[in-house]
């Protein structure tokens with residue numbers, strides 16, 4: 259693997275404590291079902307993306323908010339121990355930290371509930387408070403587990419100061435105003451999010467392409483649609499390209515999208531081409547689903563290089 263520069267990345271977004279139950283099958287309404295195991299872990303789409311980039315060697319800081327409960331200190335300690343700068347983590351009195359009850363089925367597919375807690379208090383003032391640090395970044399990563407006004411403020415900040423932004427519009431909400439996200443450099447939905455955000459069908463590759471094109475027509479520079487085990491699709495004014503999938507046996511797909519976005523940011527901001535960065539992101543996300551959990555399933559740079567070498571030698 260070619261060595262790339264170590265970029266500086268900011269994540270303005272959420273953190274959660276994941277309460278993960280591994281089930282044999284999902285209960286139906288009114289039913290009680292026994293499940294074989296339970297694990298707690300650190301998650302949240304923002305924190306997951308920050309940790310993925312940091313584990314791969316980027317210099318990362320997070321603008322986020324924790325509550326004043328038993329989870330707050332552990333969340334800050336966890337981020338710091340994984341190399342994420344926590345200078346801009348704010349403690350919110352009287353709120354719980356974010357939590358996410360998750361169920362993972364034997365196929366590795368997951369269902370997630372989120373309780374935003376303090377994440378719902380992250381405000382445009384938090385973006386302003388971190389302004390000097392944000393100006394020095396190569397890339398700012400955003401998701402939708404914090405208030406939309408904060409996301410819009412961060413996109414406008416990036417535009418004003420010439421810092422590229424990546425918006426992973428997850429979880430999707432039809433309330434997202436397309437006019438206020440047109441200035442993002444990279445818009446990275448999955449198929450479901452693309453359908454919700456555009457109101458267009460996404461049943462076939464052609465429909466996915468048309469929905470992505472509609473966002474480019476609204477002014478978004480590049481749309482990257484993650485397609486799970488089918489790879490990804492990239493749409494820009496230059497046309498459409500496919501990113502090949504990486505076949506693996508999934509154990510837990512939770513946080514795979516975050517692994518993709520965080521690793522894409524690290525490699526693209528590190529100076530390699532869009533295609534090369536996406537190919538690496540696809541591999542990083544695939545590797546992550548072979549282990550349980552989110553942040554703890556993400557490989558360190560050296561482990562990831564070993565995984566890539568094994569893929570490369572398999573195709574020779």
Ligand code: RIB
Nearest residue numbers: 274301302303358513552
């Ligand atoms: O994308 C996966 C994440 O979604 C989980 O870690 C959970 O916290 C929710 O935010």
